[in-house]
Amino acid sequence: MTAAPLFQRVALIGFGLIGGSIARAARAQGLAGEIVATAHSAKTRARVAELGIADRVVETNAEAADGADLVILSIPVGVCGAVAQEIASHLKPGAIISDVGSVKGAVVRDMAPHLPAGVHFVPAHPVAGTEHSGPDSGFAELFINRWCILTPPEGTDPAAVDRLRAFWTAIGARVETMTPEHHDLVLAITSHLPHLIAYTIVGTAEELGDVTSSEVMKFSAGGFRDFTRIAASDPTMWRDVFLTNKDAVLEMLGTFNEDLSKLTRAMRRGDGEALFEHFTRTRAIRRGIVEIGQNSAAPDFGRLQTSATKKNS
Numbered sequence: 001m002t003a004a005p006l007f008q009r010v011a012l013i014g015f016g017l018i019g020g021s022i023a024r025a026a027r028a029q030g031l032a033g034e035i036v037a038t039a040h041s042a043k044t045r046a047r048v049a050e051l052g053i054a055d056r057v058v059e060t061n062a063e064a065a066d067g068a069d070l071v072i073l074s075i076p077v078g079v080c081g082a083v084a085q086e087i088a089s090h091l092k093p094g095a096i097i098s099d100v101g102s103v104k105g106a107v108v109r110d111m112a113p114h115l116p117a118g119v120h121f122v123p124a125h126p127v128a129g130t131e132h133s134g135p136d137s138g139f140a141e142l143f144i145n146r147w148c149i150l151t152p153p154e155g156t157d158p159a160a161v162d163r164l165r166a167f168w169t170a171i172g173a174r175v176e177t178m179t180p181e182h183h184d185l186v187l188a189i190t191s192h193l194p195h196l197i198a199y200t201i202v203g204t205a206e207e208l209g210d211v212t213s214s215e216v217m218k219f220s221a222g223g224f225r226d227f228t229r230i231a232a233s234d235p236t237m238w239r240d241v242f243l244t245n246k247d248a249v250l251e252m253l254g255t256f257n258e259d260l261s262k263l264t265r266a267m268r269r270g271d272g273e274a275l276f277e278h279f280t281r282t283r284a285i286r287r288g289i290v291e292i293g294q295n296s297a298a299p300d301f302g303r304l305q306t307s308a309t310k311k312n313s
């Protein structure tokens with residue numbers, strides 16, 4: 001049985017992996033009376049129309065936002081401010097405006113000043129994705145059992161937060177609320193730094209030879225191949241993530257470099273005990289994560305608190 005529409009009109013601005021997945025999932029669950037979509041390039045808009053996943057495909061962001069009850073920007077973090085400015089005067093009073101950006105502090109900083117009083121700004125980040133992008137890459141099941149983090153600014157109408165929570169819950173996500181600063185610190189270690197490491201290691205391997213045809217690829221059964229999947233992620237998206245979450249990623253990178261030095265020293269000194277102790281600890285962490293997944297319990301975001309974010313929680 002499908003649910004009654006939660007929103008009469010949903011506008012999706014940007015129609016790649018995430019926008020396309022939201023459209024497919026919202027349609028499957030009957031959450032929108034009408035889905036209006038747009039994207040930057042004419043080619044993408046034509047493809048969305050061809051796929052038939054939206055009820056209407058329009059040419060401009062302003063047209064999409066016009067009269068919508070829920071507007072979701074699924075676009076690179078770096079252009080969220082400019083698009084908010086573009087659509088601001090078209091937003092209906094009482095509308096909820098949201099996004100899906102992988103960084104939250106910069107999105108709030110760049111979008112909030114443009115938004116008129118009377119609309120509800122509830123930033124969001126579904127922590128779910130793949131290395132693919134574009135309108136064909138989305139799928140309705142992407143958000144099932146994955147976290148969606150909401151970072152409503154102080155003073156946001158709780159009813160608007162609840163409506164957006166209901167939307168994400170209906171498409172399968174588990175919803176958690178936190179401050180943008182805390183979000184950015186948590187994601188710096190769980191997502192952004194791992195991507196930086198993957199981008200680095202694949203680049204390093206390339207310097208050793210032609211990655212695609214050399215022995216590097218031939219003998220990469222597991223570890224390296226996993227890194228190449230991550231390193232195939234969209235360059236625009238990740239350029240924006242590293243530019244806009246620079247402080248938190250640099251903080252985590254500092255700690256990472258210290259830990260790498262410790263392991264390097266242990267290896268150089270032949271300190272097997274230190275290596276064994278470290279690997280035993282990390283194995284327990286992995287097993288803990290798997291267990292968390294199986295029990296559907298919340299990961300312990302609180303453990304990642306630093307002096308910079310403790311005051312926000």
Ligand SMILES: NC(=O)c1ccc[n+]([C@@H]2O[C@H](COP(=O)([O-])OP(=O)(O)OC[C@H]3O[C@@H](n4cnc5c(N)ncnc54)[C@H](O)[C@@H]3O)[C@@H](O)[C@H]2O)c1
Nearest residue numbers: 014015016017018039040074075077101102129130133134
């Ligand atoms: N890919 C992931 O794994 C993932 C996961 C969670 C969140 N996110 C976030 O979601 C957002 C979108 O990522 P994606 O993977 O769907 O990207 P994508 O490249 O698949 O799609 C991006 C879409 O944005 C559109 N776009 C770009 N500039 C625009 C503009 N000025 N106006 C209107 N449309 C514009 C493009 O036309 C395209 O349709 C990013 O902010 C990213 O950080 C990505």
Ligand SMILES: O=C(O)C(=O)C[C@]1(C(=O)O)C=C[C@@H](O)C=C1
Nearest residue numbers: 102126127128129130131190191
């Ligand atoms: O599985 C992947 O391909 C992802 O990298 C998805 C991933 C992540 O790091 O977990 C990437 C960025 C998003 O902001 C959220 C999810």
